[in-house]
Amino acid sequence: MCGSCDASAPSSNAVNGQGAANGQNGHPKTTTKVSNPYAAVHDSLSNIGRYKLIESTLREGEQFASAWFDTETKIKIAKALDEFGVDYIELTSPAASEQSRLDCIAISKLGLKAKILTHVRCHMDDAKLAVETGVDGLDLVIGTSSLLQEHSHGKDMTYIVKSALEVIDFVKSKGLEVRFSSEDSFRSDLVDLLSLYQAVDRAGVDRVGIADTVGCATPRQVYDLVRTLRSVVSCDIETHFHNDTGCAVANAYCALEAGATHVDVSVLGIGERNGITPLGGLLARMTVAAPEYTKGKYKLHMIKEIEDMVADAVGVNTPFNNPITGFCAFTHKAGIHAKAILNNPKTYEILDPADFGMTRYVHFATRLTGWNSIKSRVEQLGLTMTDEQTKEVTAKIKELADIRPIAIDDADSIIRTFHMGLQDQHQVAAATSSAPAVEADVPTTEAVVSQ
Amino acid sequence: MCGSCDASAPSSNAVNGQGAANGQNGHPKTTTKVSNPYAAVHDSLSNIGRYKLIESTLREGEQFASAWFDTETKIKIAKALDEFGVDYIELTSPAASEQSRLDCIAISKLGLKAKILTHVRCHMDDAKLAVETGVDGLDLVIGTSSLLQEHSHGKDMTYIVKSALEVIDFVKSKGLEVRFSSEDSFRSDLVDLLSLYQAVDRAGVDRVGIADTVGCATPRQVYDLVRTLRSVVSCDIETHFHNDTGCAVANAYCALEAGATHVDVSVLGIGERNGITPLGGLLARMTVAAPEYTKGKYKLHMIKEIEDMVADAVGVNTPFNNPITGFCAFTHKAGIHAKAILNNPKTYEILDPADFGMTRYVHFATRLTGWNSIKSRVEQLGLTMTDEQTKEVTAKIKELADIRPIAIDDADSIIRTFHMGLQDQHQVAAATSSAPAVEADVPTTEAVVSQ
Numbered sequence: 028m029c030g031s032c033d034a035s036a037p038s039s040n041a042v043n044g045q046g047a048a049n050g051q052n053g054h055p056k057t058t059t060k061v062s063n064p065y066a067a068v069h070d071s072l073s074n075i076g077r078y079k080l081i082e083s084t085l086r087e088g089e090q091f092a093s094a095w096f097d098t099e100t101k102i103k104i105a106k107a108l109d110e111f112g113v114d115y116i117e118l119t120s121p122a123a124s125e126q127s128r129l130d131c132i133a134i135s136k137l138g139l140k141a142k143i144l145t146h147v148r149c150h151m152d153d154a155k156l157a158v159e160t161g162v163d164g165l166d167l168v169i170g171t172s173s174l175l176q177e178h179s180h181g182k183d184m185t186y187i188v189k190s191a192l193e194v195i196d197f198v199k200s201k202g203l204e205v206r207f208s209s210e211d212s213f214r215s216d217l218v219d220l221l222s223l224y225q226a227v228d229r230a231g232v233d234r235v236g237i238a239d240t241v242g243c244a245t246p247r248q249v250y251d252l253v254r255t256l257r258s259v260v261s262c263d264i265e266t267h268f269h270n271d272t273g274c275a276v277a278n279a280y281c282a283l284e285a286g287a288t289h290v291d292v293s294v295l296g297i298g299e300r301n302g303i304t305p306l307g308g309l310l311a312r313m314t315v316a317a318p319e320y321t322k323g324k325y326k327l328h329m330i331k332e333i334e335d336m337v338a339d340a341v342g343v344n345t346p347f348n349n350p351i352t353g354f355c356a357f358t359h360k361a362g363i364h365a366k367a368i369l370n371n372p373k374t375y376e377i378l379d380p381a382d383f384g385m386t387r388y389v390h391f392a393t394r395l396t397g398w399n400s401i402k403s404r405v406e407q408l409g410l411t412m413t414d415e416q417t418k419e420v421t422a423k424i425k426e427l428a429d430i431r432p433i434a435i436d437d438a439d440s441i442i443r444t445f446h447m448g449l450q451d452q453h454q455v456a457a458a459t460s461s462a463p464a465v466e467a468d469v470p471t472t473e474a475v476v477s478q
Numbered sequence: 479m480c481g482s483c484d485a486s487a488p489s490s491n492a493v494n495g496q497g498a499a500n501g502q503n504g505h506p507k508t509t510t511k512v513s514n515p516y517a518a519v520h521d522s523l524s525n526i527g528r529y530k531l532i533e534s535t536l537r538e539g540e541q542f543a544s545a546w547f548d549t550e551t552k553i554k555i556a557k558a559l560d561e562f563g564v565d566y567i568e569l570t571s572p573a574a575s576e577q578s579r580l581d582c583i584a585i586s587k588l589g590l591k592a593k594i595l596t597h598v599r600c601h602m603d604d605a606k607l608a609v610e611t612g613v614d615g616l617d618l619v620i621g622t623s624s625l626l627q628e629h630s631h632g633k634d635m636t637y638i639v640k641s642a643l644e645v646i647d648f649v650k651s652k653g654l655e656v657r658f659s660s661e662d663s664f665r666s667d668l669v670d671l672l673s674l675y676q677a678v679d680r681a682g683v684d685r686v687g688i689a690d691t692v693g694c695a696t697p698r699q700v701y702d703l704v705r706t707l708r709s710v711v712s713c714d715i716e717t718h719f720h721n722d723t724g725c726a727v728a729n730a731y732c733a734l735e736a737g738a739t740h741v742d743v744s745v746l747g748i749g750e751r752n753g754i755t756p757l758g759g760l761l762a763r764m765t766v767a768a769p770e771y772t773k774g775k776y777k778l779h780m781i782k783e784i785e786d787m788v789a790d791a792v793g794v795n796t797p798f799n800n801p802i803t804g805f806c807a808f809t810h811k812a813g814i815h816a817k818a819i820l821n822n823p824k825t826y827e828i829l830d831p832a833d834f835g836m837t838r839y840v841h842f843a844t845r846l847t848g849w850n851s852i853k854s855r856v857e858q859l860g861l862t863m864t865d866e867q868t869k870e871v872t873a874k875i876k877e878l879a880d881i882r883p884i885a886i887d888d889a890d891s892i893i894r895t896f897h898m899g900l901q902d903q904h905q906v907a908a909a910t911s912s913a914p915a916v917e918a919d920v921p922t923t924e925a926v927v928s929q
Contacts, residue, residue: 089846090811090812090815091811092839093806095845095883119846124845126845126881127880172825174818174825177822242828245728245732245763246698246728246731246732247698247732270799271828272762272801273727273759273760273763274727274731275724276723277697277725277727277729278728280696280725281697284696284698296799297799299811299812300807300826301799301800301801302799309724312723316696343798344795346798346800347797348746348753348797349752350721350723355544355752355753356752359750359751360543361541367625371625371628374662375751377692377693377694378723393546394546394574394575395541395570425574426575426576428546429575430577
């Protein structure tokens, strides 16, 4: 069942349940009945249950419009990410500026568990500068689309392959990890791309990288390209997705299903334009897909603290609709939702807020309120009412909520007054009209009740 | 090529280029060479080039934590969405509250081009109330997952089918459109689900709906379920995706690829918890996938105005990383990006900001600046320098940007002073040190230059 599957070991990797059912409308053949035929099934190439994170807040994130990190901030972010459990931390090229070079040296010296990488153009000058900084590895990159060949570096594929092999040899001779990535891979010629990757794989790179630099890729394209690439190279496969068309989390997920091993992320997704796959968003997805691996490996309760740190450093607010940490991520409002949530949170929650140190809220002071939420609130207030009485007071709350936004105090006042009326054997109608007309703002998280 | 494909006619629908290559590593067989083998190919079941939008800001959006719309605001939003070009506008059930019922009546009377729907529980009481409001159609919904059967309405599948058919018959007898949707479809038993959909299709519903109510679905699961469903029913297929794990745009896209006809969206994605597929995010995706259809049908330049209107009504800010309208969606910063963008915007932009009434920015006052951006700025300032001189002044700008965040004024001062020094035949070094030490905030859009 979605959300309860785990694929944490090589022998139990997950990919979606209908196999290669593109257009075939096929059902998976299972020997035992499962409650949901769309549950994960095994696929030996999938890495859903053993993915690794390359955290690029200090490289891609530094390309975000309002990012400017001093050395102290970089070190603070690197240490937090290391404690969180990311596998790699990627830094801006030492060729970008003198301070960028000094920061590579400083962070490499911290002795973090995470390996330190720097992302440099596939050029001998940049590589020479980078290997001297003490980083554990170099992420080499060059544009391979015809657009970038023409308008960026002006080199053709023959030149690209030749210089790639020279730089790779050099980095390997220094005993460092090396990744080779194309840029704008999804607008590159497939044959060119595969030839290039095959050549660098034979030259012994640790990883090849594919990058959706402009954010144009779609999930099934990603799946197909990565699975094709998986059959061409034997090294690891890193993936990098921009979010211009809102698919960066989904594309990363499909890449892992297809056999990619590493995903580039940044805190809140900050990067060029509207950024890349966000750390928190991807972990929401992976906590559902591979809960044991994800919860075992990453300190998920640190997500909010790390997001707040980076948001503060670059001067943005956490988006209201951010997965996990957005202010409303675990708020339930409609009557029908609230009723079921009160019975069993799994009815409307695929993520458990407690896994992330967050709290659930059920919103009851609205026109959409159902009487089950009010019943729960009545009990929280330590009052006793019959179901019929609860339905009556719910109608009164909805009446007021139809006229203006109401706060938790308004609803509580109505409940208490109604209850007092019941006890005093007075007319209930009289009790309602005496509800205090507290001026309420638009309900926010203050206007809901923690469950 | 990604971004240049259009699939606006039934004969040219798009689906990704490697066909049913799940695990088969296959290449598409094409008779003519294309620059990108991942370009869209035809698939008669795909609706990428003819999708329809059911805009649910006034239903799902009203379930957002801080949403409270008075009648005037609802009418303003409905009119704006109608002008924008959405096909349907969905409203809160008239059974939710008396004002909700009156609002259904008021909006139905506006005479909008968009059809007006209301979303109601699959129950005769609610349906009777709804058909009297003057709406064009009813969106019926019932939970079908075992969790919801147990913890929400407490009904089994036999009861669900029986009551669905009764309510559908009643709505049809009133001459209204009718959609029947399951809730939590991705955690429902597949056989139950298909039997139910087949029964309601035979009963003559206009659309069946599948809903990822908890946000657990993944793109390839969605594709497989929709394609399976496509072979079972002959009516239209509506889809509804929550965004808890960040896949709501991608899932909607894959649903259309598989043959879904309608997508539920809301402005900024507002809805229960962190919401559903956002209107703007989906249109970013669809502008790339089906540019002619999308640009021809929807007034894309209204997106920002509509988002601002709704953000204001519910008291949130547009997320900094929002597709299209986030403040940095079209800002380019790294030297290598800026250089190519200045040569040809398509190198790093899959969306043209002009299509949405937005503007491109190239950020040049940073430590990541390359000399090509500075060259462009020098020209904008009406100055003349050789490439060598431009490289020299670039180094000076990067030197300051390494020490602190700098604003556009700082960079311009350095350029002007350097240029003055060249003209006066003075020492360039002296000019730099006289650059005014303007106190600059962290660079924002003010610190970049419109191209």
